[in-house]
Amino acid sequence: MSTPSPIPPPNDRRSSRASSNAGPPSSNLNVPSEPSDLLVVGGPPSSPSPLALRASNSPSSKRRKSRAAKVPPDVHMLEYVSACDSNLVCLICHSPFDRPVKLPCEHYFCRECVDHAWDAQQEDLRSCPTCRTKVDPQKDLSPVPRIIETMLDELVVKCPNTKTGCDWVDQRVNVHDHVMLYCEYTLVECPSTDCRLPISQKDFHKGCLHSTVSCEHCHASLMKKDLEVGSVMSICPNRSTNCPHCFIELLRLDLKPHVKDVCPMVSIPCSGAIVGCKVTAERIEVEEHEKTCPMATMAPFFREQQARVERSEARLDPLSRKIGILEDGLTNITSMLYPANGNDSSFPVTNPLDPNSSEAFPPASLMPTPDFRLPPASFPPVPQSSDTTQAQPPFDSQVHHLLTLHESLRDEVSRVSNALTELEGRTSMTIMNENQRVKEDMLHTNAAINGMRMQLHWLMSATLQQRSASAAGSSTARAGSSTGPSASGSGTQGASSRASATFRAPIRRLSDSTRQDVKL
Amino acid sequence: MFATKRLQKELIKLNEKLPPGITLVKADDLKEWLMDIQVMDDNPIYKDETYRLKFTFSGNYPIEAPEVVFTPVQTPSRPIPLHPHIYSNGIICLDMLAREGWSPVHNVESVCVSLQSMLTSNTKRERPEGDDKFVKYNTRRPKDINFVFHDNGV
Ligand SMILES: [Zn+2]
Ligand SMILES: [Zn+2]
Ligand SMILES: [Zn+2]
Ligand SMILES: [Zn+2]
Ligand SMILES: [Zn+2]
Ligand SMILES: [Zn+2]
């Protein structure tokens, strides 16, 4: 409601922090504040050279000699190696805390962030950004627990000069020293007295590299420092480089397509991944794997199917919208036609959809025949009042338009349903074929079983016949013995018939059990 | 710098995971993002409809509130939801989005969720009082308008 206090430009932020640091005496908060002039960006250029205007440090020859012009790393810009615990993340900057402070309500923020937020608030209205508890920045801030500080210190970060080539990775607490003392890629001021452009620490001893040269490969003009070996900044596409995966040497501009499509050592997922194959390996191995992976063979089919489904769905969307419009139109027409009745359900939805009648519909007709398409039985007679005739012309063209719209919709719907039936037919054909094959297999098996059963039968009956034949032989022999002359012979015969009797019992049982088996 | 870093972080998160009914439509730069929201219960006023939100960020985000308005789109159909605190030109009267009500701990996702619940809890099919006049004559940016947040029921 009242005018808000103007938000100071970003540069003021630093000084405001310095001033609030000077406030309450608190050992943890009193970060040794850097000389603020060190951080001033784009100081007044005293040199006429246009390049010098881009220099990032203030042109004081005294400081340049001391080479102290390095910019300390901004903790907020650091890149973290792994995702940080969400409890260590400042809700204002969404980064892990940088020099956090604790508000009386136990909410934590980066010192810089909360100062920044309070800069935008009126002095006596400052409150916790989370819970809006009133806070007096002069008195109420306290240091965060030691353990939080330790956890923050131990977060693993990349060197801020990663993009220019440094591969240092270590705990965050060390990043300041690394950048300020050890990093080869930290920018310092050029050693040349009349050049103030930044140069990597590692190239410092080489003298000024800020003269423009023409690239011997692509003839683009660029700065000499960008040609330095190992500088990731060398952007020439015609320069040779090594593939980071297979170490083959190739031109920089070929690197991307190589890694994407060719490189045998780059790790890619199996093409069956969309169906669920979890294999991810180097291209060589994946190619080997895809030969045997059933999911990789299925993948193209699935992809096509998916694309088809997506296409149909996309087609369905405008269709359903059209239907909605149409339904609205129909309701309007109904209410226009039968204002007294107003009963939607009595409108004959099927009849006006008849294409013949819609063609027979005389365009722009002024004839007072409002119900010419409707079976008179199902409708209350509409009096040909002046009312109806007045409503006729607009309603007429609207109906016509809607009918054509509906017609095309119907076509489309029937096309879609045709496609669906076709698809269904194809699916059921596949299933039928599969069934057929299974059925045939079953028949084969049955026939084989039958054959075996026959053989068994034949074998069984053969055995049985043999037995009964031998039994019959013994009985005739016995019969013969009564008539036959030899007494000793009859004695032996009797023994054999006894033996056959003891034989017969187990055999019959055996045949019984086989018959049961067959029945099963 | 502040806004850039923070928006990049938010964008990464939005691309990873979003609450149901909230979709990121477009975030080509760090100045203007488009989001779609849907009401997830079956409030008959908003059932089966999707609304398009336009976020505009200043360089001082999140210290300064983003400008958030509903914006109508023909295809796909994105109307302006009917609500006693939403003008028919898409301007939203929500204290969270105003200068005093904003807090830097809010973010794009939390704004979307708040608007979702603002719609969910509404039962009146109406525009704010004086909608016609406001839409016709207003030339101010949404956050410069002093809405009176009289009822907290919605
Ligand atoms: Zn912060
Ligand atoms: Zn708090
Ligand atoms: Zn480094
Ligand atoms: Zn130089
Ligand atoms: Zn070149
Ligand atoms: Zn390679």
Ligand SMILES: [Zn+2]
């Ligand atoms: Zn596979």
